[in-house]
Amino acid sequence: MSVITHAPIIDTGTRLFGVFGDPVGHSKSPLMLNRAFSEKGINAVYAAFHIKPGTLKDAIAGIRALGYGGVNVTIPHKLEVMDYLDEIDEAARRIGAVNTVVNRDGRLIGYNTDGIGYVRSLIEETGCHPKGKCILMVGAGGAARAIAFALAAEGAAEIVIANRTPEKAQELAQAASGYGAVTGIGLTEVPVVMERADIVINTTRIGMHPMVDETPIRAEWIRPGMLVSDIVYNPRITLLLKEAEARGARIHSGLGMFIYQGAYAFEYWTGDTAPVAAMREAVEQALGA
Numbered sequence: 001m002s003v004i005t006h007a008p009i010i011d012t013g014t015r016l017f018g019v020f021g022d023p024v025g026h027s028k029s030p031l032m033l034n035r036a037f038s039e040k041g042i043n044a045v046y047a048a049f050h051i052k053p054g055t056l057k058d059a060i061a062g063i064r065a066l067g068y069g070g071v072n073v074t075i076p077h078k079l080e081v082m083d084y085l086d087e088i089d090e091a092a093r094r095i096g097a098v099n100t101v102v103n104r105d106g107r108l109i110g111y112n113t114d115g116i117g118y119v120r121s122l123i124e125e126t127g128c129h130p131k132g133k134c135i136l137m138v139g140a141g142g143a144a145r146a147i148a149f150a151l152a153a154e155g156a157a158e159i160v161i162a163n164r165t166p167e168k169a170q171e172l173a174q175a176a177s178g179y180g181a182v183t184g185i186g187l188t189e190v191p192v193v194m195e196r197a198d199i200v201i202n203t204t205r206i207g208m209h210p211m212v213d214e215t216p217i218r219a220e221w222i223r224p225g226m227l228v229s230d231i232v233y234n235p236r237i238t239l240l241l242k243e244a245e246a247r248g249a250r251i252h253s254g255l256g257m258f259i260y261q262g263a264y265a266f267e268y269w270t271g272d273t274a275p276v277a278a279m280r281e282a283v284e285q286a287l288g289a
């Protein structure tokens with residue numbers, strides 16, 4: 001059992017928030033968001049709820065009935081939750097997934113903060129803006145989808161999505177192409193795109209446990225000066241990032257995406273600026289980073 005060191009005073013004015021997921025026991029969101037509330041002196045608490053498949057509709061009804069301020073929604077509920085909301089933000093509709101629900105006077109509104117969280121992290125942590133850049137994304141899963149739309153919205157000159165299953169890359173490229181120049185390819189074509197890419201982003205599971213000794217691209221394809229970004233954040237510095245640094249590239253870890261998706265959720269819920277440094281400290285402590 002975890003030890004509460006600074007227990008918040010919970011009274012009738014306390015606003016309630018949480019995360020719905022399955023599994024959810026590993027989530028660092030409660031530590032991060034409770035730290036944010038306490039840092040800002042906001043009377044609110046954030047808990048983790050293990051919502052099993054088949055029970056999401058009731059759980060969302062519970063938000064309405066109990067007057068929760070909002071929730072984050074994670075795997076496997078990000079798509080299904082859209083069926084139970086009153087309104088879905090335009091960007092979340094395009095992405096086709098919701099990770100943040102805001103209860104605005106009884107109306108439940110869905111947002112997606114994953115892609116915009118990634119972009120804010122990229123800009124704030126590296127100073128590199130996607131506008132006008134050639135970006136290679138490896139992977140075409142749920143996270144890649146949110147990131148591709150957000151990068152296109154920021155005015156990337158070219159986005160190339162490479163995936164083990166090329167059809168999924170082409171499908172995502174097709175969906176995002178209305179917002180910028182986006183193409184989908186198979187992994188065999190990656191070396192050619194690496195020659196012109198300014199930014200390369202791993203959005204696959206490669207590098208995460210148990211694939212910690214694998215990388216999605218070969219080290220010799222990495223050019224000095226290019227920016228290599230990995231959305232895997234456990235381990236915080238993946239083998240890909242270690243190899244990229246050794247090749248003289250700049251690196252960007254996925255921890256920032258996690259922190260800033262939470263920062264946007266905090267800001268939608270409270271209308272206040274998120275205390276990002278404190279949130280980062282809470283997560284880094286929890287991960288032993």
Ligand code: NAP
Binds near residue numbers: 114142165255
């Ligand atoms: P997902 O929807 O299941 O997609 C997984 C992607 O990885 C697909 O493109 C899949 O290719 C590819 N892939 C998996 N194993 C592979 C292998 N052995 N070789 C080549 N490609 C492989 O997963 P997701 O939700 O997008 O998450 C992807 C990763 O991002 C996870 O590691 C997750 O922890 C991380 N993530 C981080 C954050 C953050 O805040 N930093 C947020 C979300 C996710 P196929 O299509 O061919 O199967």
